[in-house]
Amino acid sequence: MALHATAFSFTGVSTSNQTYRNSLPSVFPAPRRCTVKAAAAPFPSQFRPILSRCKIQGRALPSDDGPLKKDESSLVVCFGEMLIDFVPTTSGLSLAEAPAFKKAPGGAPANVAVGISRLGGSSAFIGKVGDDEFGYMLADILKENNVNSDGMRFDPGARTALAFVTLRKDGEREFMFYRNPSADMLLQEDELDLELIRKAKVFHYGSISLITEPCKSAHIAAARAAKDAGVILSYDPNLRLPLWPSAESAREGILSIWDTADIIKISEEEISFLTQGEDPYDDNVVRKLYHPNLKLLLVTEGPEGCRYYTKDFSGRVKGIKVDAVDTTGAGDAFVAGILSQLASDVSLLQDESKLRDALSFANACGALTVMERGAIPALPTREVVLNTLVKAVA
Numbered sequence: 018m019a020l021h022a023t024a025f026s027f028t029g030v031s032t033s034n035q036t037y038r039n040s041l042p043s044v045f046p047a048p049r050r051c052t053v054k055a056a057a058a059p060f061p062s063q064f065r066p067i068l069s070r071c072k073i074q075g076r077a078l079p080s081d082d083g084p085l086k087k088d089e090s091s092l093v094v095c096f097g098e099m100l101i102d103f104v105p106t107t108s109g110l111s112l113a114e115a116p117a118f119k120k121a122p123g124g125a126p127a128n129v130a131v132g133i134s135r136l137g138g139s140s141a142f143i144g145k146v147g148d149d150e151f152g153y154m155l156a157d158i159l160k161e162n163n164v165n166s167d168g169m170r171f172d173p174g175a176r177t178a179l180a181f182v183t184l185r186k187d188g189e190r191e192f193m194f195y196r197n198p199s200a201d202m203l204l205q206e207d208e209l210d211l212e213l214i215r216k217a218k219v220f221h222y223g224s225i226s227l228i229t230e231p232c233k234s235a236h237i238a239a240a241r242a243a244k245d246a247g248v249i250l251s252y253d254p255n256l257r258l259p260l261w262p263s264a265e266s267a268r269e270g271i272l273s274i275w276d277t278a279d280i281i282k283i284s285e286e287e288i289s290f291l292t293q294g295e296d297p298y299d300d301n302v303v304r305k306l307y308h309p310n311l312k313l314l315l316v317t318e319g320p321e322g323c324r325y326y327t328k329d330f331s332g333r334v335k336g337i338k339v340d341a342v343d344t345t346g347a348g349d350a351f352v353a354g355i356l357s358q359l360a361s362d363v364s365l366l367q368d369e370s371k372l373r374d375a376l377s378f379a380n381a382c383g384a385l386t387v388m389e390r391g392a393i394p395a396l397p398t399r400e401v402v403l404n405t406l407v408k409a410v411a
Contacts, residue, residue: 278311
């Protein structure tokens with residue numbers, strides 16, 4: 018089966034790492050650098066208060082004149098997996114029926130890191146990829162998107178993870194993973210960049226890195242270092258049942274670190290899974306997942322928007338409805354949207370008006386991402402998000 022356009026054929030790929038790396042450069046050109054210019058038109062007057070409260074600010078952009086300068090005081094460090102998603106070029110078919118696949122970089126924590134950078138924030142990624150062509154391609158993508166990759170490691174004995182994604186006609190997904198084991202599973206505690214973790218404002222992670230050792234121990238050590246340094250911990254379980262030995266082990270693993278997080282984002286499906294079938298729309302059910310030290314619990318509802326819960330207030334923020342092509346990365350774009358706001362202004366955790374504005378921004382990030390195939394390729398820039406919000410209130 019051939020993978021057309023931005024894809025490759027599995028036939029004849031050498032198992033020799035050196036041969037493999039040297040055989041594919043023409044198939045995987047380095048991502049091209051681009052400059053995004055700010056919109057010249059002023060925003061409508063009714064929208065300016067929201068923009069002001071969200072503290073959505075401009076930043077230096079990449080150019081040939083020198084490297085991008087970031088505000089390191091609002092750094093978000095994302096920990097976990099980075100991989101290659103293969104997305105069918107035709108929706109509504111099984112993997113076997115799909116005529117071709119589009120290659121797209123992905124992995125939830127990496128998606129969030131790139132998403133934050135595209136929105137003008139400061140981000141870093143910590144994780145492991147293979148010492149292979151895909152691994153170097155992913156590292157280049159982080160660099161091209163101005164994501165700090167100092168914490169990225171390369172494993173000479175394992176390949177970069179692959180995920181084949183089937184797209185139903187409604188844009189929803191099913192996954193088939195190739196990681197037996199993949200490099201992301203082999204990150205070790207002594208490979209962590211603890212200095213990078215400790216200087217973060219927010220440390221973000223998922224649950225996939227908890228499935229196997231040694232990555233599980235590395236995950237726990239990284240989160241402990243962040244917590245001890247006073248860093249805000251952000252957790253998106255990102256349930257992928259096929260990767261866990263069983264449903265019960267997934268439930269136990271996800272909940273094993275639940276009470277350490279300051280911010281948790283979950284989906285309706287994940288609420289049902291974690292509560293073993295209870296109604297995800299019942300606030301009393303959701304409140305069962307709110308632990309005493311939690312600062313913010315977010316529930317995403319796809320095109321309907323999201324719900325938010327704190328100790329003092331709760332509510333719902335409507336989403337922006339669009340025609341979905343591929344929902345891969347929508348939740349990660351949402352997380353990038355809210356964390357990019359939170360990292361620059363933690364007071365929104367106590368200010369409901371600020372929080373609602375930030376969640377409107379995050380909802381727009383998620384909506385825009387589903388309009389294209391692939392996760393990282395579809396993540397929006399700050400300008401695109403703001404223009405979308407302007408149109409929504411016009």
